[in-house]
Amino acid sequence: MPPDTNPMRSEPKDDVNESRSLQESFVLKHDDVFLVVDAYGNLLGHGDGLFRGGTRVLSRFRINLAGRLPTLLSANVSRDGTLFTSHMTNPPLAERAGLPTREGVIHLKRAMLLWTDGLFERLSVVNFGAGAVVLPLAISFAADFHDLFEVRGRQRKQRGVPGHSLVGADRVVMSYYGRDEVTRETHIAFSETPQRLDAGRAEFLVHLSPGETWDLFIEVAASPPPPPSHQRYRRALTQARWRARNAARCGAVLSSSDRLFGAWLDRSRSDLALLTTEKPTGRYPYAGIPWFSTAFGRDGMITALQTLWLDPGLAKGVLLYLAEMQAHEVSAFRDSQPGKILHETRTGEMAALGEIPYGRYYGAVDTTPLFVILAAAYAERTGDLATIEILWPSLCLAMDWISTYGDSNADGFVDYAAGAASGLVNQGWKDSADSISHADGRLAEGPIALIEVQGQVYQALRGMAALAGHRGEPLVAKSFQDRADILRENVESRFWVEELGTYAIALDGAGRPCKILSSNAGQFLASGLPSAERAARVANTMRSPAMDSGWGVRTLSADEQRFNPLSYHNGSVWPHDNALCALGLRLYGQRDDASRLMDALFAAAIRFEMRLPELFCGFARGQVEAPVPYPVACLPQAWAAGAVFMLVQACLGLRVDGWNATVFVDNPALPTGVDELQVKGLVIGSHVINLKISRLADQIDVTLTGDAGVRLVRS
Numbered sequence: 001m002p003p004d005t006n007p008m009r010s011e012p013k014d015d016v017n018e019s020r021s022l023q024e025s026f027v028l029k030h031d032d033v034f035l036v037v038d039a040y041g042n043l044l045g046h047g048d049g050l051f052r053g054g055t056r057v058l059s060r061f062r063i064n065l066a067g068r069l070p071t072l073l074s075a076n077v078s079r080d081g082t083l084f085t086s087h088m089t090n091p092p093l094a095e096r097a098g099l100p101t102r103e104g105v106i107h108l109k110r111a112m113l114l115w116t117d118g119l120f121e122r123l124s125v126v127n128f129g130a131g132a133v134v135l136p137l138a139i140s141f142a143a144d145f146h147d148l149f150e151v152r153g154r155q156r157k158q159r160g161v162p163g164h165s166l167v168g169a170d171r172v173v174m175s176y177y178g179r180d181e182v183t184r185e186t187h188i189a190f191s192e193t194p195q196r197l198d199a200g201r202a203e204f205l206v207h208l209s210p211g212e213t214w215d216l217f218i219e220v221a222a223s224p225p226p227p228p229s230h231q232r233y234r235r236a237l238t239q240a241r242w243r244a245r246n247a248a249r250c251g252a253v254l255s256s257s258d259r260l261f262g263a264w265l266d267r268s269r270s271d272l273a274l275l276t277t278e279k280p281t282g283r284y285p286y287a288g289i290p291w292f293s294t295a296f297g298r299d300g301m302i303t304a305l306q307t308l309w310l311d312p313g314l315a316k317g318v319l320l321y322l323a324e325m326q327a328h329e330v331s332a333f334r335d336s337q338p339g340k341i342l343h344e345t346r347t348g349e350m351a352a353l354g355e356i357p358y359g360r361y362y363g364a365v366d367t368t369p370l371f372v373i374l375a376a377a378y379a380e381r382t383g384d385l386a387t388i389e390i391l392w393p394s395l396c397l398a399m400d401w402i403s404t405y406g407d408s409n410a411d412g413f414v415d416y417a418a419g420a421a422s423g424l425v426n427q428g429w430k431d432s433a434d435s436i437s438h439a440d441g442r443l444a445e446g447p448i449a450l451i452e453v454q455g456q457v458y459q460a461l462r463g464m465a466a467l468a469g470h471r472g473e474p475l476v477a478k479s480f481q482d483r484a485d486i487l488r489e490n491v492e493s494r495f496w497v498e499e500l501g502t503y504a505i506a507l508d509g510a511g512r513p514c515k516i517l518s519s520n521a522g523q524f525l526a527s528g529l530p531s532a533e534r535a536a537r538v539a540n541t542m543r544s545p546a547m548d549s550g551w552g553v554r555t556l557s558a559d560e561q562r563f564n565p566l567s568y569h570n571g572s573v574w575p576h577d578n579a580l581c582a583l584g585l586r587l588y589g590q591r592d593d594a595s596r597l598m599d600a601l602f603a604a605a606i607r608f609e610m611r612l613p614e615l616f617c618g619f620a621r622g623q624v625e626a627p628v629p630y631p632v633a634c635l636p637q638a639w640a641a642g643a644v645f646m647l648v649q650a651c652l653g654l655r656v657d658g659w660n661a662t663v664f665v666d667n668p669a670l671p672t673g674v675d676e677l678q679v680k681g682l683v684i685g686s687h688v689i690n691l692k693i694s695r696l697a698d699q700i701d702v703t704l705t706g707d708a709g710v711r712l713v714r715s
Contacts (some may be wrong), residue, residue, distance in 0.1 A: 026077050026084050027289045027636070030114035030240065031277050034293045037061075039075035041086045041121075042109040046145065047151060047290065050119055050220060054294075054348025056151055058119070058220055059187045060142035060200075065135060066093045070108055079266070080244040081274035083237065084112045093135070106208075115236040118221035122233050125215075127208035132634075135150070135206040139218075142200055143186040144174035147350040152291060156355065165199035170227075172199060184222075190216035191228040213616050238280040247273035250283070251311025252683070254648065257676035260606060266645045267610040270469060271636035272307070281324055282317025285642075287344075288614055288634030290589075297322055297342040297367035298429060299639050301374045302576060304640030308374075308381050309649050309656055310682070314544070315378045316387055322371055323394040332419035335363035335427070339401030341371040343427075351608030356422070363424045364431075365416035368398045368406065369456035376463025379470065383658035383685055388467055399464060399480075402457055408447045412490050413507065414457050417446035428453060429577075430520070430555065434562065435569040437504050439515045441561035444508040451503045452520045454491045455527025458484050462528075470659070488529050501537040517541055517557035519577050535588040542581060543593060550621025551604045552578040554596060558618075562682025565618035565628075575601055575612045576639035580645035586650040594650040595669045601647060602671055612640045648677070652693060660687055662711045668693060668700045684710050 025048060028035040036048040043049055043061040050058035063070065070088035073412040077084050088108040092398075093101035107126040112119060127133050150156060163175030171189040178184065195201040206214050217228035226232065248269055250401070250431040256262040276285045286292070287299035300322070304315035325345065327336035334357050335343075343364035351359035372395055379388050388395075406414040416427040425433045428450045436444045461484035468477035495503045503521045504513035506603060522542050525535055542549060546558040549565075553574040556563050563571045578601055582594040600621075605612050614637035617628035648654075653666030661684050670677065670693060679691040689706035 018033060025290075026075060027079065028081070028084055028112065028114045029274050029286070029293060030116075031288055032293075033114050033117055034289050035084070035112065035114055035119060036290045037084060037112070039072055039086060040070065040088065041075075041084065041112055045142065049151065051148060051290070051293070052117060052222060054148050054346050054351060055184055056146045056148065057143055057184065057222070058141065059144040059146065060140060061220075062140045063123070064140075065090050065108075066580075067136075067138075068093070073102070079270060080241060081250065082113055082240040082244050082268050084110075084343065086110045090104060090135075099131045101135070102129065104136060109598055113237055113240050115240050116221075117223075118219060118225065120228075120233050120236045121218040121220075122230075123216040123218065124213060125206055125208065126213045127210055130210055132210065133206075133208050135208060137204045137206050139202045140200055141172070141202070143174040143176070145178070145184055145186075147348045148291070148346075149348075149350050149356055154160060154350070154356070156350070158163060160349065160436070167197055167199055169193050170197070171224075172202075172222075174196065174199070178349040178352075180349045182349070182352070187219075187221050187224050189219050189221075189225050189228050191215075191230075244273060244666065245269070246274060250313060251307065252679050252681045254310060254606065254645065255678050255680070256674050258365060258671075258674045260610070261671060261674050263610045264602065264605045264644055268612075268641040271611065271641035272303070273637060275636060275638045275641070276314070279317065279321055281320035283314050284317055284321050285314065285638040287639075288637035290634065291632075292344075292634055294344060294346055294638070295321065295325075295342070296344045297325075298364055298370065299637075301367070301370045301582075303638040303642045304374055305377060306576070306579060306639065306646040308377055309654060310482075310679070312378055312382045312384075312658075312683075315374055315381075316384070319371070319375055319391055322367075323391055325360065326394050326397065327360075333357050333422065334359075334361055335419040335423045336360070337362075337401060337405040339368065339399075340405070341367040341398060343367055343424075357420070360421075363416075363418065363427050365406070365414060365427045365450065366453050366456055367511040368401050369414070369453065370461040371395070371398050372460035372463050373456060376460075376467055376682075379467060379658075381656050381658050383661075385470060388471075392467075392471075395464065396469070398667075399460070402460065406457075408594075409509070411449075411511065412487065413449035413494075414453050415447035415449040415459075415507075417448070417509070430569040432568045432570075434567075436514060437516065437562050438508075438512075439561065444506060446509050446512050448509065449507040450520060451495050452523040452527070453486065454495070455487055455524040455529045458487050458491070458529045459527045491529060492531065492534070496534060500541070502541045503534075503538065516560050516562075517547060518560075519547070519553050519555050519574075519581060522553060522581030522584060523577065526580050527584075528587060530588075532588060535584075535592075539593055540587065541588045542585065543596070545620070548596075548600075549573055549618050550600060551616070551627045552600045553581050554618040556618075558620075566630075568615070568630075571618040572615045573604075573618050573627070574615045574640075575604075575643035579643040581649070582647050582650040586653060591651075591653065591667055591669055594647075594677075595671070598647045598651050599672045601643065605644070611636060612643060613637065614640050634700050652677075655680075656684060658684055661687055661709055662713055663689070663691070663704065665693075665702050665712065665714045667715065668702060670695050670700060 045059040073087040075086040090106040092103045109124045160178035166173040196203040219225040219228045283304045287296040304318045325342040327340040346358040465477040465480035505518045514645040582597040586594040613633040613635045652668040655664040675695045677693045687707035
């Protein structure tokens with residue numbers, strides 16, 4: 001039969017539209033390998049793929065039946081994040097060998113998981129028809145070995161050399177020799193010998209009697225795998241699930257009497273476990289999939305702060321890793337100076353060649369004070385002075401950066417400007433190019449001093465004062481506290497905008513305040529720097545309809561010139577941003593405002609099937625029936641998953657003093673609809689306790705059980 005009419009050789013013409021009918025992707029991750037597939041389990045070579053070490057090692061992986069796409073029934077990722085499953089059935093298939101196949105008699109199940117450095121798949125085909133069938137089944141595949149930044153759209157002047165594919169009886173090897181002189185390989189092996197196998201396609205002719213099942217096991221790896229089998233697949237699945245269970249058991253367990261709120265907690269916990277990677281220095285939460293599946297300094301530290309009260313071990317791993325990666329040289333290309341803390345690190349060909357600066361990139365103005373903040377918070381939570389002693393040289397070096405390189409124009413405020421054209425223009429958490437502007441819409445010119453960064457420096461100074469005190473250095477402690485007091489006066493003098501009732505988002509390079517209403521001022525409250533009177537006025541602006549979308553606080557007020565609910569940073573809603581705002585509001589006694597943000601994010605989480613994305617669009621709740629997804633938001637994202645735990649902490653007014661084995665709870669509130677929260681296995685020094693927070697009529701009751709060595713102080 002000619003190739004163009006052979007059902008085993010034809011490909012659907014409209015595969016992109018068909019295979020994206022559910023408008024969603026599904027992700028798996030294991031260490032530095034991650035997978036993004038559509039609902040069919042297919043890869044089409046767009047933003048999807050199997051990625052390893054910053055390189056897409058499988059860009060196409062697609063199933064068809066007699067040249068047609070199967071009919072999708074359902075798709076999901078298991079609750080523990082280890083297994084993707086797609087259920088499909090057959091469309092009507094033409095007669096073959098006298099055996100026509102009616103629609104809906106064949107069940108196809110694809111089950112995929114990641115383990116070690118590769119992909120394991122089990123493809124099961126069951127005949128539920130009354131007669132025998134002959135099923136032409138084909139799997140097409142390709143590996144383009146594109147760097148992740150190429151997948152994101154970065155153009156390269158020159159690439160490496162694709163190798164010749166090696167085809168065996170039941171396996172194929174695809175290779176690529178990069179310009180970094182590294183050979184990358186992708187091995188695909190099948191448990192059954194295909195009827196036909198070439199460099200991009202495996203074809204099977206499956207004969208099934210009524211009720212019969214046919215299984216095909218596939219492995220995709222960086223090196224030659226043993227023959228795939230049911231035993232190898234089951235072993236990999238067992239090991240992956242065992243690891244996922246262990247990862248999810250780290251820290252105390254927070255549970256809820258409300259089923260939906262409990263589902264949000266569970267999903268967030270499993271997402272954090274999925275994103276967390278074991279490093280020699282300890283656990284580190286990667287930022288998000290697909291674009292940020294690597295160590296980011298800011299994301300890792302904020303995630304660690306969000307979960308610190310439950311799981312201080314995560315913070316320890318983050319601190320030790322970032323201390324190891326701290327900059328010790330000046331590089332405009334990498335935006336690094338001695339003492340500065342990492343923004344992000346990447347592997348892959350483009351990073352190795354210096355085509356991008358992100359191999360180790362330090363273009364973030366807030367990571368260095370956040371490093372000190374996290375260390376001080378970790379010490380207060382745990383009383384672990386031994387780890388602080390290990391970190392002390394790095395902490396001192398970070399403070400040196402803050403007082404020297406961090407203040408480029410010597411005006412007393414930490415600021416930023418890109419060191420090279422390849423670097424980030426804006427280097428706060430709102431790092432898109434148009435995120436910092438004046439009221440008339442003009443973009444601010446650097447060096448730019450952000451309001452929340454000054455608060456973070458204030459926190460870092462106070463944190464170092466506290467740590468120096470615990471180390472028995474009272475004069476050092478006083479020096480840091482005196483610097484904090486001076487900074488406080490200067491910030492209150494220079495950043496406050498009386499007519500807006502809030503703080504300017506930033507000072508530009510000429511020292512002019514950028515007088516716009518943004519969530520940055522809400523985050524700034526978490527530093528404890530503002531006066532009580534001004535904090536109350538900021539809280540008032542945060543609850544205004546222009547700022548509060550009903551699904552959460554927007555990054556930028558709807559009244560501002562650059563407001564756009566569809567933008568990345570100029571009007572969208574970010575869960576982690578809201579959690580930090582809630583913590584700041586609660587610090588100043590605004591319990592109801594913190595609870596309002598909790599309820600708004602809970603409502604959004606329900607509509608996102610209990611998994612909050614990196615961000616979503618900032619349309620008002622009265623305008624839309626559900627929050628509108630941002631089209632390329634990462635999902636899952638670590639600090640979006642961690643947001644619920646900081647929101648709970650804010651609502652409860654909870655603080656753990658590890659130095660004195662004391663739990664403080666201040667005027668607690670429970671989320672709407674939740675009558676009870678339980679915290680089990682909370683470790684404080686050598687003690688383990690449980691907490692129960694219950695709604696009793698109009699009162700909230702808090703009880704502590706477990707080790708008698710821990711005190712509960714309630715106000």
